[in-house]
Amino acid sequence: MHNVELTIVICNFNKKAFLQGCLDSIFSSTLNSDSCSVIVVDNASTDGSVDMIKTEYTNRVRLISMPKNTGGAGGFSHGIEAAMQTQTDFIALLDNDILLDSSTLLTLLNYLKDKPEVGVVGAKICVMDKPNTLQELGSFIDWKSFNVSTPLKGYLDTETLPEIVECDYVPACCFITRRTVVEKVGSFDKRHFIYWDDMDWCTRVKAAGFAVHAMRDARVLHKMGAVNTSNTFSNYYFERNRILYFIKHSSLETFNRFCRKFVSQLQQQCFFAHRKGLSNNVISTLLGMIDIVAGQLFEQPKHILDKQDVEPLAALKVEEHDSVCVILCDDVLTNKRVINAILHSSTLLVYVVAHGPSDIQVVDERLRFLDQKAQSTALTVHIVPHIIETKLSASNKGEFAIDGFLNICQVDSLAELQRDYTNYQQFFGSILRPVFERQLLNAYERYHAERWA
Numbered sequence: 001m002h003n004v005e006l007t008i009v010i011c012n013f014n015k016k017a018f019l020q021g022c023l024d025s026i027f028s029s030t031l032n033s034d035s036c037s038v039i040v041v042d043n044a045s046t047d048g049s050v051d052m053i054k055t056e057y058t059n060r061v062r063l064i065s066m067p068k069n070t071g072g073a074g075g076f077s078h079g080i081e082a083a084m085q086t087q088t089d090f091i092a093l094l095d096n097d098i099l100l101d102s103s104t105l106l107t108l109l110n111y112l113k114d115k116p117e118v119g120v121v122g123a124k125i126c127v128m129d130k131p132n133t134l135q136e137l138g139s140f141i142d143w144k145s146f147n148v149s150t151p152l153k154g155y156l157d158t159e160t161l162p163e164i165v166e167c168d169y170v171p172a173c174c175f176i177t178r179r180t181v182v183e184k185v186g187s188f189d190k191r192h193f194i195y196w197d198d199m200d201w202c203t204r205v206k207a208a209g210f211a212v213h214a215m216r217d218a219r220v221l222h223k224m225g226a227v228n229t230s231n232t233f234s235n236y237y238f239e240r241n242r243i244l245y246f247i248k249h250s251s252l253e254t255f256n257r258f259c260r261k262f263v264s265q266l267q268q269q270c271f272f273a274h275r276k277g278l279s280n281n282v283i284s285t286l287l288g289m290i291d292i293v294a295g296q297l298f299e300q301p302k303h304i305l306d307k308q309d310v311e312p313l314a315a316l317k318v319e320e321h322d323s324v325c326v327i328l329c330d331d332v333l334t335n336k337r338v339i340n341a342i343l344h345s346s347t348l349l350v351y352v353v354a355h356g357p358s359d360i361q362v363v364d365e366r367l368r369f370l371d372q373k374a375q376s377t378a379l380t381v382h383i384v385p386h387i388i389e390t391k392l393s394a395s396n397k398g399e400f401a402i403d404g405f406l407n408i409c410q411v412d413s414l415a416e417l418q419r420d421y422t423n424y425q426q427f428f429g430s431i432l433r434p435v436f437e438r439q440l441l442n443a444y445e446r447y448h449a450e451r452w453a
Helices: 016-027 049-056 071-084 104-114 179-185 197-207 233-249 252-276 279-294 332-345 411-431 433-450
Strands: 006-012 036-042 062-065 090-095 098-100 118-127 130-136 140-142 147-149 164-166 174-178 211-222 323-327 349-353 367-370 379-383 400-402 408-410
Touching: 006 016, 006 071, 006 104, 016 036, 016 049, 016 090, 016 098, 036 049, 036 071, 049 062, 062 071, 071 090, 071 179, 071 197, 090 098, 090 104, 090 179, 104 118, 104 174, 104 211, 118 197, 130 211, 174 179, 179 197, 197 211, 197 233, 233 252, 233 279, 233 433, 252 279, 252 411, 252 433, 279 433, 323 332, 332 349, 332 379, 400 411, 408 411, 411 433
Parallel strands: 006 036, 006 090, 036 062, 118 211, 323 349, 323 379, 349 367, 379 400
Antiparallel strands: 090 174, 098 211, 118 130, 118 174, 140 147, 164 211, 400 408
16 A cells, blocks of 8 residues: 555444445545545454445455454554554544545645644534534543533534634544654553543543644534443443543542542442332443453453333323423533433423523424423423432422433422432442442552553
8 A cells, every 4th residue: 555645544343334435425525535545444344344345445445354343442543553554644533434524534634734733633523314413523521520521512513613622532433633643642542442442542642742623614424323222332331431541541639539429420320220220231330340440441242231121201101191391400411311302202292491591402393492381281390400409399299300310200209219319328338439439449559550551
C-alpha cells in the first residue's frame, strides 16, 4: 500500500450492510481518493462481511481479519498500529454504522492542518433515523457525577449550534488525529474491549498537551444501535470500564470521592433492582467491579447475563387509561427520558405541564402542552429528580412519582418506600460499603504500583 496523507480505519463486527454504506460514503466523498487509504479491521464477523469486502472493494480496502472478536478497542488499536506502519500523516477512526456527508473528512482534515494545537477533531454526530437530531457534538467527563456528559445530545441540528466545541473527548464514531499524536500517546487500550476506550484515549491526548475539538460543519449520520435489551452487555462493559477510567486518571483523593459516589449509586441500584425484579443488571455491575479488582479485563462473555423480562412502567397500568398528565421537573434530560418511555410503551395521549421554561425537544403527535394540570385526566405522573428524595403533598394522593431511572411509586406509598430505603441504606452502609470501597482502593493502589503492564 502506497504512502498516503490520510489513513481511514474502520472497525467491523457483523454489520455488513452498514459497513457497505459507510465505505460507499467514503468513496463518494470530496476527499481525493489518491490521498487516502482505507483499512477495515474485521472482528471475526460471521455475517459475510469479509467476503463482501473481498468481492466488492478489491484493491480499495485493506482488510485485517482478526481470529476473534477484540471489540472496538482492540479493533481500532490494531487498525491504528497498521496505519502507523505506513508514512501516513493523519489517521481517521470511523464506526461501521455511519454515513459521512461528502465534505466531512476533507473538512476535518483541513481543520487539523490549520490548527496545529489540536490533536483530535471529531464530527457532529446526528441520529441516522432522525437526521435533524444530535447524538453528540463534543462531550465531557463529569468529575462531579463521575460519568460522561453529552450536553447537546437530543438538540436539533441548526445554525444556532456552536461552530467548534472544545471538549474532553470525541467518540471514535468519527474523528481524525495526527501521526505525531499517536507517536506521543500510543494507541487505544485493548483491555477496555468496548466503551470508555475513546474517552481514555482522548484524555491521554489532552494530558500530552493537545486540544480536542468537535466541529459543527462536519457531519455524520450514526445508526445508534439500541442498547441491547435482552442482556447486560452494555451495562457490564460500561460500568467496568468506567471504574477503570477513573482508576487510571484520578488522584488518590479524587478516586476516594469516586468510590463513595460509585458505591452510593450501587446501593440505590441494588435496592431498586430487587424492587423491580431486574437484579441481573446490578449483578453484572458487581461482576465488572470484581473483574477490575482481579485485573481481569478484555472480553468477559461469561459475565454477560440475560435480562429479566419486566415492563418498566407496569406500575402505572397505562392500559387502563387513554391519557396521562405529566408534571415536569427542572431537569431537561430526566423529563425527556420519562416522556420518551411513556410514549414508547403506550398509546396514551400525553398532557405535559411545565411550571417554567421547558426545552425537552420531544416531538410526537400525541404530546399536548398545558399551563396547568388536566383536570379530566385520571392518571397523573410527577417527574422527579430521584424518587427517594422527593416530597409530594397529600393533595397528590392517587398520583405517581417517577424519576429518570424509571423508578415508580404511588404518592400514597412514598413515605413507606423512603423508610424502607433508609433501613436498607443503614444495612448496606455498615456491612457492604466498607468492603466495596476497600476493594476499589486496592485496585487503584495496585494499578498505580504496577501499571498493570
